[in-house]
């Protein structure tokens with residue numbers, strides 16, 4: 036018997052028991068639906084995180100630290116560790132739970148700057164601001180500040196950015212979200228206006244001592260506290276838009292020029308373990324758009340004892356996380372598929388029993404065992420095909436409905452549910468294969484049926 | 494020549510052996526018709542199953558065109574049945590949910606006849622049984638007589654050498670049964686097949702060239718029809 040005839044016949048057989056076929060296919064459809072959605076979500080999340088990373092990090096820059104802890108927040112070691120000036124401890128929680136982290140020193144940075152393949156080294160200044168205020172309404176708001184990164188120019192709604200290099204010292208870029216809070220009518224309105232940032236020194240041993248002394252001598256402690264704070268003034272050079280990849284959680288940092296940022300940062304960390312030491316710095320590699328250059332630079336820095344991560348490494352790490360998530364959700368889909376396998380086995384067994392006579396006739400007419408077996412297996416394949424297509428269509432339909440809503444809700448540029456034709460094709464084929472395998476047992480039963488007994492059955 | 498030689502068939506084991514056929518022998522020339530008659534349970538169907546290779550005899554031979562059907566491998570037996578044999582059953586065994594056309598197509602598909610040739614063969618077969626106007630009807634909507642005509646069309650569509658009919662008129666009223674028999678014989682003659690027909694119907698048995706009477710698994714009487722046969726009208 037020709038395979039095309041078998042396929043047609045099996046299709047017809049299914050048509051003649053529509054309800055049962057559809058119900059069995061629906062079970063597969065649920066699995067296909069879950070798996071298709073999982074894949075689509077995973078595609079979407081992956082492209083979203085890739086975009087997020089490549090927009091937050093310059094692919095031409097390497098993140099360079101002295102300690103693998105910059106990426107790994109493993110459990111702190113229980114062994115006493117030798118003192119090292121470059122090591123600072125980060126404590127998180129109760130006593131004993133501090134993490135020893137080796138820092139990048141100024142000497143390290145100097146050495147890095149001299150490396151032939153390094154174009155620029157950018158320290159990682161992340162500054163907590165006590166408050167920001169403007170004379171427009173004198174209200175105070177909390178915030179944070181960061182260094183302006185010329186390689187990752189933000190979108191601006193007013194003002195001007197230099198075509199290359201840093202923004203002018205003494206100017207800053209203000210996020211849109213601050214406009215009305217600080218009493219500016221519009222973005223344009225804010226340009227050229229002054230804002231003041233107040234920063235605070237952490238309490239050091241001396242400062243606390245000073246405080247105690249002043250308390251003992253009766254002088255106002257406030258004056259003393261005042262000395263631990265300082266206000267810096269800046270001109271607003273531009274107003275930045277909220278990035279498309281920003282989740283909408285937290286306040287965007289203000290952007291300062293490198294010089295200003297260093298000044299603020301040094302002020303806030305002076306006298307602490309963080310002073311002139313960095314958890315990590317950004318090393319910009321010459322011709323860093325070439326992946327080979329990045330890889331070579333990374334290899335050399337690693338050899339020099341640094342711990343280095345490229346944008347690609349970050350993407351990979353996040354990708355792995357997305358993979359694990361995908362697998363976890365995918366397992367639910369797989370469980371559904373396994374359940375539907377039993378459905379197919381059951382349906383096909385019933386089908387074989389119902390059509391004993393037909394099988395007997397076909398065998399009497401000379402249909403081979405393999406022919407009979409193929410007929411029933413292909414019926415299962417059909418069921419798998421229909422279920423898979425049904426599920427995928429359902430998932431696609433849902434994505435058409437949901438994508439605009441999600442995109443709006445979390446402010447995305449792209450769709451979160453992304454269907455890839457190749458993935459979908461593989462999914463459908465895989466489900467057809469699974470269904471076929473499920474049909475194997477009933478098909479064997481049909482093939483082995485004794486035609487005489489089958490023909491005797493009335 | 495078709496030769497059945499010393500066919501013995503038993504069911505059950507040891508203490509419980511039942512001999513369904515015992516040393517059955519007869520022969521029939523190609524193109525002739527053989528009626529197998531006898532009481533219920535005498536082994537008629539069993540004999541037919543063994544002759545067509547569907548069942549295995551304990552001993553004996555069935556020679557058709559020089560081959561011993563009983564000794565063929567399963568694949569060869571399948572091929573032999575697909576290309577040279579066909580069956581008609583008392584309860585029709587047509588597929589109700591399929592159309593008349595699809596029912597008749599089954600043996601052609603099994604035999605692997607090229608799709609282009611099928612249509613013509615099917616139409617010829619349906620014309621012969623006067624069902625051509627029902628070609629696209631669902632088989633379940635046919636009357637009993639029409640269903641059996643459909644079964645005949647299915648049995649002759651591939652021009653088989655051997656047709657096995659197990660009580661083909663058993664489920665039909667006498668008038669319809671007589672018409673079906675008429676049809677069966679005329680088609681058989683026109684394509685030159687050998688017809689084996691199991692029946693309780695005396696009139697039908699009389700029409701056959703040879704009658705084999707079965708009783709308790711033995712062929713107790715083999716009766717040749719007197720030489721001259723009435724000329725039948727061939728419908729084509």
Ligand SMILES: Nc1ncnc2c1ncn2[C@@H]1O[C@H](COP(=O)(O)OP(=O)(O)OP(=O)(O)O)[C@@H](O)[C@H]1O
Nearest residue numbers: 504505511513531532533534535536537538539540
């Ligand atoms: N699988 C089997 N196991 C045991 N006995 C069987 C089996 N198949 C058939 N028989 C017995 O063999 C005998 C012959 O059966 P067979 O079907 O050939 O009779 P028959 O002549 O065709 O009868 P009928 O006219 O009622 O169809 C019967 O007694 C039957 O019970």
Ligand SMILES: [Mg+2]
Nearest residue numbers: 537538539659
């Ligand atoms: Mg019988």
